[in-house]
Amino acid sequence: MSIATIFEIVLAAVVLGLGIWTIVVRETYSATVGYVAYGLLVALIWVRLDAIDVALTEAAIGGGLGGVLLLGAAARLRDSEPTVADAPGKAVRVCAAILSALTAAALAGAVLVLPDPAPTLAPAAASNAWATSLANPVTNVLMAFRAMDTMLEKVVLLLAIIGVWSLTPDSAWGGRPGPRHQADPHSVLVFLARLLPPIGIVVGIYIFWTGANHPGGAFQGGAILAAMWLLAIMAGLADTPPVRSRWLRLVLIAGPGLFLVVGLAGLLFGAAFLSYPPAQAKPLILGIEVAMILTIAATLGLLLAGAPERSARQ
Numbered sequence: 382m383s384i385a386t387i388f389e390i391v392l393a394a395v396v397l398g399l400g401i402w403t404i405v406v407r408e409t410y411s412a413t414v415g416y417v418a419y420g421l422l423v424a425l426i427w428v429r430l431d432a433i434d435v436a437l438t439e440a441a442i443g444g445g446l447g448g449v450l451l452l453g454a455a456a457r458l459r460d461s462e463p464t465v466a467d468a469p470g471k472a473v474r475v476c477a478a479i480l481s482a483l484t485a486a487a488l489a490g491a492v493l494v495l496p497d498p499a500p501t502l503a504p505a506a507a508s509n510a511w512a513t514s515l516a517n518p519v520t521n522v523l524m525a526f527r528a529m530d531t532m533l534e535k536v537v538l539l540l541a542i543i544g545v546w547s548l549t550p551d552s553a554w555g556g557r558p559g560p561r562h563q564a565d566p567h568s569v570l571v572f573l574a575r576l577l578p579p580i581g582i583v584v585g586i587y588i589f590w591t592g593a594n595h596p597g598g599a600f601q602g603g604a605i606l607a608a609m610w611l612l613a614i615m616a617g618l619a620d621t622p623p624v625r626s627r628w629l630r631l632v633l634i635a636g637p638g639l640f641l642v643v644g645l646a647g648l649l650f651g652a653a654f655l656s657y658p659p660a661q662a663k664p665l666i667l668g669i670e671v672a673m674i675l676t677i678a679a680t681l682g683l684l685l686a687g688a689p690e691r692s693a694r695q
Contacts, residue, residue, distance in 0.1 A: 389429060392422065392425060392426065392429070393426075395422060396419065396422045396423065396426065399415055399418060399419050399422065400419055402415055403415035403416050403419055409455040409458055410452075410455045410456075412455075413448070413451040413452050413454075413455045414452075416443075416447075416448065416451060417443075417444050417447075417448035417451070417452075418444075419443075420439060420440070420442075420443025420444035420447065420448065421440060421443070421444035423439050423443060424436045424437075424439040424440040424443070424444060427439055433596035434517075434519045434592075434596045434597070434598065434601070437588070437596060437597065437601040438600060438601055438604070441601055441604035441605060441608070442604060445604065445608055446604055446607060446608060446611075446681055446685060449608075449611065449685055450684070450685050453685070453687075502526075506518065506521065506522055506526055511659075512525070512657070512659050512662060513525050513657065513659075513662040513663060513666060514659075514662060514663040515593050515594065515662075515663060515666065516593065516594035516595070517592060517593055517594050517595055517596065517597075517598075519596070519598070520592050520593055520598055520666075523598070524666045524669070524670070525657065525662075525666075528640075528644070528655040529644075529654075529655060531640075532637060532640040532641065532644065532655070535636045535637040535640065535673060535676060535677075536637050538676070538677070538680045538681075538684075539633060539634065539637055539676075539680065541680070541684060542633065542680050542683055542684060545683070545684060545687060545688055546558075546624055546688060546689065547688075548688040549624075549688045549689045549690075553688075553689045553690055553691060553692065554624075554689065555623060555624060555625035555689070555692075555693060556623055556624065556625075556689040556690070556691045556692045556693050557620060557621045557622065557623050557624075557689055557690070557691045557692075557693060558621045558624065558683055558686035558687050558688060558689050558690065559614075559621055559686035559687050559690060560690060560691070561617075561620060561691065562614060562615050562616070562617045563617045564615070564616045564617045568616075570615065570616045571616045571617070571618070573612065573616070574612045574613050574615070574616030574618050575616075575618070577609065577612060578609040578610075578612060578613055581605055581606070581608065581609035581612075582606060582609055584605055585602040585603070585604075585605035585606040585609070585674075585678075586602060586606075587602075588601050588602040588605065589601070589602030589603070589670065589674050590602075592670070593663070593666075593667065598670070599636075599670040599671075599673040599674040599677060600673075600677055602674050602677075603673070603674045603675075603676075603677025603678040603681065604677065604678075604681060606674065606678035607677070607678045607679075607681035607682040607685075610678065610682045611682055611685060611686075614682075614686070621682075621683070621686045623689075623693035624683075624689050625693065629679065632675050632676060632679045633676055633679055633680060633683075634676070635672040635673075635675055635676050636669070636672045636673035636674075636675065636676030636677065637676070638672070639668065639669055639672040639673075640669050640672075640673070643655070643657075643665055643668075643669060
């Protein structure tokens with residue numbers, strides 16, 4: 382048995398044990414910390430499967446921004462933790478365990494009955510990759526073969542931020558999301574907020590730019606930019622913009638808006654909706670991703686900031 386195999390067995394056991402512990406632990410904060418650690422370990426699994434793009438996304442969202450969001454939710458729910466009397470009874474927990482086991486068995490059975498070899502469109506996608514001039518097959522598939530899905534994903538992000546803003550009380554509408562953070566100017570948080578954002582911005586832009594030919598892309602780069610922005614906000618070095626700001630709204634619609642314009646141009650002047658002329662395919666895709674990274678960074682940051690709580694002047 383090789384060292385790599387031993388590492389994979391240990392990793393699988395740790396991930397499984399951490400997942401079970403995250404479910405059974407009673408404290409919300411402990412469950413959140415377990416979920417963040419679980420997300421980071423799952424990113425390692427994707428690396429072992431040579432899915433670097435998925436690993437970057439899992440680390441940025443599952444272990445990063447998603448963890449910050451859940452930690453904030455856990456802090457708000459700390460005073461409303463269920464007491465022992467409010468905890469579900471033994472019968473409910475047994476039924477939940479049985480249902481979970483049956484679901485896992487059904488998924489395992491579905492995997493076992495899959496045809497071998499599994500049907501795939503990978504050869505067709507690889508043989509037509511020349512049409513976009515993109516060397517990264519993941520970006521090629523997302524921006525060409527599944528362009529409609531990718532565009533709708535950005536629309537879903539836009540709808541999500543509209544849903545969060547709809548929770549705003551009338552007195553704060555148009556104001557700034559979340560509370561105004563204050564931190565000790567000599568604290569470690571402020572030091573990191575001054576040190577990391579310049580490096581993180583360069584890394585985020587690099588991951589976005591290299592996504593055309595190597596693992597990376599607009600979503601991963603946008604998640605890193607959002608994390609750097611949130612770090613500066615939590616340290617009190619920056620504040621969230623008012624939601625009535627025109628430039629902010631333009632940034633939020635830039636990604637899906639440009640995607641839609643390019644798609645309609647393909648319908649009017651090309652073969653079909655979201656079809657790219659081979660000579661202009663790569664510049665068009667890179668232009669769409671430039672707009673998308675701005676939209677993704679702003680949307681993820683504002684989703685974590687929450688609904689507006691203050692007026693624009695506060």
